[in-house]
Amino acid sequence: MLKAYTPDNGRLQSADSVEAHDAAVVWVDLLSPTDEEEQAVEAWLGVGVPTRDEMEEIEISSRLYAEDGAHFMTATLPAKADGDRPEMAPVTFVLAAGKLATIRYHEPRSFETFPQRAEKVALGCQDGESILIALLEVIVDREADILERAGREIGEIAHGIFHPAERQVSKRDRNFQIILRKIGRKEELLSNMQDSLLSLQRLCGFLSTLMGKSDREARARVKTLQRDVASISDHAATLSQKITFLLDATLGMISIEQNAIIKIFSVVAVIFLPPTLVASIYGMNFEKMPELSWSFGYPLALVIMVASAVLPFLYFKRRGWL
Known part of the structure; x- marks a missing residue:
């Protein structure tokens, strides 16, 4: 699927196709692209887009690099993150000659909400760089929301451990088994989010080096993004430590019951x-x-x-x- 967007006084407008609005299009979003769509975007962008196998490389040199005047940045983002097992997959951002192309093979919610918001509200979307910064801001906000929800649920787990509602030992044992499964799912979620935030942190650091000739507002927004990602990463690390403590506490409670x-x-x-x-x-x-x-x-x-x-x-x- 290919979606093209053109700027309109700081907003974004959907375009019928890349070919019909070649000069005006500043952002193309590719979702599980076909060969024809990849060729159309490569002709519009002037550089080749990475394949799915290339996007899944974990080396920093394969995720953040410059080639033929274009800059390629890949980050791991969550999709379907309302549950404890989000779908984690890489998304590549390509900046070339003031144009932005995004290539992905899953559907993070940010790529659905951002265009809808950008069509109604002026977010300063004039070129590829400004669109990328605005999109990253939405992505970071989304990841913060996921961690906030996880933090609330971890608090509920802690209440269930230290203030059990059941008085019968057999029922408490069953509850502890359920709690252990919840702790395991939350640990998996936090691990995935930490990997995603690490990739975003590296991406923002790479992007900040590209902002040397950009305007002051763009540089300031990128620095704010870096601080936000760092603070969210610290929050994720704190939640991970709390999960470890709750796991030890649960095992201790089970041991006390058995003793x-x-x-x-x-x-x-x-x-x-x-x-x-x-x-x-x-x-x-x-x-x-x-x-x-x-x-x-x-x-x-x-x-x-x-x-x-x-x-x-x-x-x-x-x-x-x-």
Whole structure:
């Protein structure tokens, strides 16, 4: 799919095609392009666009470079990020002769909301550089929103760990299993977001070197972008540390629950050990046992067994072991 845009007093207007408005088009967005669309954009841009395999290279030299007077910048961006498993894929931005081309194979929400907003509000979209800066601002805002949502959900997980609603041990155990899965999903989300923010941080650093001859406002916006990405990265690192703490806390809670259960079994075993000893003694089949001829021998044995069970229980209770 190919979408072309032309500037209109700081706004963006959709164009029918690149060929029909060749001179006026300043931004072309390629989504899973066909060979014909790639050829049309290469003719309009004057340079070749990278293939999908080239976009997925992880080396910095393959993601941020200049070639034939054009500058290529690739960042990993999330799509379908309303859940805990966003679709992560690279997006390449190509700046050449005041024109911008974006190549992607997934659908980050920023590429849907930005053109809609730019058609209604003047965002200073006059050339490829200004459009790229405005688009990156929307992308960074979107990633901040994702982390804000993740932070709220992590807070809910923490409340579930330290303030469990269930009183029964069996139900709490099931809740801890659910919490562990939630923690795992949040860790995966934060890991993906940190990778994305790292690629954006490198992209903004590379872009700042291209702004040397640009106007002061553009340079200031790029510097603000760099600060925003750095602060969001710090926030993501803080959330990642909190997730690690919650994982340790959850495992600690599970260990405490298991130890409490084992302690109960141990105490019960100790309590019933003396009665078992008494019953074992009087269960012996010896001929000469004086108590066998006593009329009160059987009640006395029962009293001794009950007492030998109650006294250890009261002792444990007094010491606070139960």
